[in-house]
Amino acid sequence: MEALSVLPSISDVLHSAFFVYFCQMKHTLLVLTALGAALAVHSQVKWSLEQCVEYAVEHNISVKQADVQARMDRLTLDQSKAALYPTANSQHSAGYQFGRSIDPTSNQFTTNEILFANHSLNVNADLFNWFRKRNTVAANGFSYEASVAKFDKARNDVALNVANAYLAALLSNEQINAAVVQLQQSREQRDNVKKQVLAGALPELNLAEMETQLANDSATLIGTRADYRLRLLQLQALLNLDAATVFDVQAPPVDSIPVEPLSELEPAVVFNSALVNLPQQKINELNVKAAAKNVLVARAAMYPSIGLFGGLDTRYSNTQKLLPANFQSGVVPIGFVDINGTNYVVNSLQNIPAGFNKNTYFRQLSNNFSQNLGIGLNIPIFNGNQARTNWKKAKLNVASQELLQEQDAQTLKQDIYQAHTNAVAAIEKFHASEIAAASAQKAYDFARKRFEVGLLKPIDLITNQNNLFKAKINMLSAQYDYVFKLKLLEFYKGSGIKLHH
Template identity: 80%
Template sequence: MKRILLALAGFLALAELNAQEKWSLERCVQYAIEHNISVKQADVQARINKLTLEQSKMALYPTANSQHNVGYQFGRSIDPTSNQFTTNEILAANHSLNLNADIFNWFKKKNTIAANAYSYQAGIAQLEKARNDISLNVANAYLSALLAKEQINAAAVQVGQSRDQRNDVDKQVKAGALPELNLAEMETQLANDSATLINARANFRLNLLQLQALLNLDAAASFDIDAPPVDSIPVEPLAELEPDVVFHSALYNLPQQKINELNVKAAEKNVLVAKADMYPTIGLFGGLDTRYSNAQKLLPTNFQNGIVPVGFVNINGTNYIVNTEENIPMGFNKNTYFRQLSNNFSQNIGLGINIPIFNGNMARTNWKKAKLNVEAQQLQLDQDQQQLKQDIYQAHTNAVAAIEKYNASKIALASAQKAYDFARKRFDVGLLKPIDLIVNQNNLFTTKINMLSAHYDYVFKIKLLEFYKGQGIKLHN
């Protein structure tokens, strides 16, 4: 029992350690690629496209189908073994094997295989795109969570400063050096800063929940992220991310462009597939057939000539019997199931030509639709390229603005810090009212938050350009 309890304690300790393990961006991205529902859907569609391609290849081979029917007939019907009308109840069976092979169909199957091959490659590219999209979304959510975590740290520092200032004022109020109004103002500031800290923690938790949703993790699971300093996140110099260079790199690297190009090629092959339906096709067919009927229970074994009356004639009022000579069966064997199958065995082989004459103009309409689909796919390719170029130039403009805003915020932070330091020195010697110190402190806090937001915004804008350039998204070298 003691060993069991020790083992259980060790397991719980290990579980707690794992629960507290922090996730890096690389781990989040990899986990999302393996577990995100959108990526799984793209993977399923790619596998469906692969099966479609494999099936179209198998369509090159002849088809073979075997049919086996057993039925019970009653009333007036035809004996399937003798083709004679009968009113007997019959238990009948039929067995057949049919083969069909296309000899010439204007390369319809060949072009179908080519179209499906392009569609399969497009499905693989679509899977790659889904992985890229989820990587970008995870990186965005991860950086947002990092910013929220930094805001918690800044808010905690603010609370600590307000608490120290409130304690200092409290001592001075008790000593009679300051009025109680100053203490009330400091307590109000501490309460407001505490509320800001609570909101920052809640915002961080919401960001984690959003990231967990992208990872397809249970919202109730313990989850935290590794928080590298934003200054340690490598970013490529903006001068090396000129929009025209990034755009041409994106045309080669991004899967969306591959998807559009492959869809155009598949559509062009489907035009040839649709065109083939307007021309005659030649095919080969063959088959085996046999049948059984319980109406044929006996099979004659030998015959003997005999006279058999077939009717009569009336001559001058007198009826005369008319006889005929025929072979009369004298011995019988049981006509068994397998004997009937052997006796009724038949074969057929032939050549068929299918000539489309008039089918409601369906074949020609489908051909015209296929040609229009090529135009639609080409327009989609052009539209996506145009949108990609616009997005890259917009991302570059945003990155330029983000770095300028970040540089300005650093200057503003230095000025706010300097103003706060002067204000704190004057407050410590009794030359500044608490409310004025609070104003400077709040200005410093707001400037810190603005600088953090500008810094993370700048990092993400650069990372977006790196993503378009095909470098992926990394927070470490």
């Protein structure tokens, strides 16, 4: 009994087990909490423009489609190069024939059931085809280079769209900051008026007007935050990033965004640079070259071509089961002749098989082995005028590509000159908005001082405050507008899109 008393009770055991389990669960929960916090911190890292562009270039669907098309054109180019070499094909067949047919080994009619097999190897090579294949390779090479340029264009287009959406998000974020300041000022003014109303220095109407202004400013702040979220969602769509992903962007001060002086972005200089640097111009140039090579390809189809061919052939038939081993001379009746009503046998001295060997499968393949080698001449005479029509179409396609190249150059020049005009107007508008914002700030400062000493009604202070808010928003909008327009000129020039030095 004393020994048994030393053993722990069942309740003690359960208590100890529960304590160990609780400690383990507590440790697991701590680890999961720390991991979740780390993931949350990581997901809240703000994206820079460079990160957005890099991610968009890798994940945007349009860029992926351009990449797939470039790889397909690369395969077409590789295939056209492989077509320069001779072709070789091997055919093998086996079958069973019955009824009246031709024995494939003796070429005689027979009614026997035959098990047969045929084997052949054929080689063909072009000796001269007016450089049709070589020009096809050149045309496909230009087409592939154009596809690579299209891929670069897709990347540039995505980068430009991302930069536009990014700057729009930054502007929306600046509007939030302005709305926060506006709300803070309204709250301070409301609290000040409330104290004076409670002291009997001002009527309750003044407090009601301030409460209305505070409510309006609160609604403005909510609207700007919603607009910022929509801007982020639009940017996420360009990145092909899940809308449910926690996402935010870095907000560098607009004054820190580097822009080239307008004097270095003259439209003529930008246009000449764009003709060299922009992928679209390379695409058009390469398409013209490819079209010119296709004219030569189409023309070659109208002329004769010379080719070399060769082949190996053999066959087997189960009707040829025996093969003569040796021969001996003998008289063999070959027919009858009628002389005065009497038929006489006509005999012939021939070599008659004296022994036979088995005609095996491989022995037949060896005995029936044949070869052929020759030169072929293909002369197109009349094929529904198809070759000449294709040639004429190819020449018209060259003219079409040249017109497209000219049209794109004209459009590019017009866009650049228009962008430069818009940039000049945007800078002038920004400078005007700076003056307006400074004047509105001065008017608000005077109005606030007068309001604090009781010389101005709250409604007049509210009017000046709203004018200041609108002036700041207009100045921010004008500033981001001219920054983007200068960035657009930099993009045309080939400087890329950057928001920092």
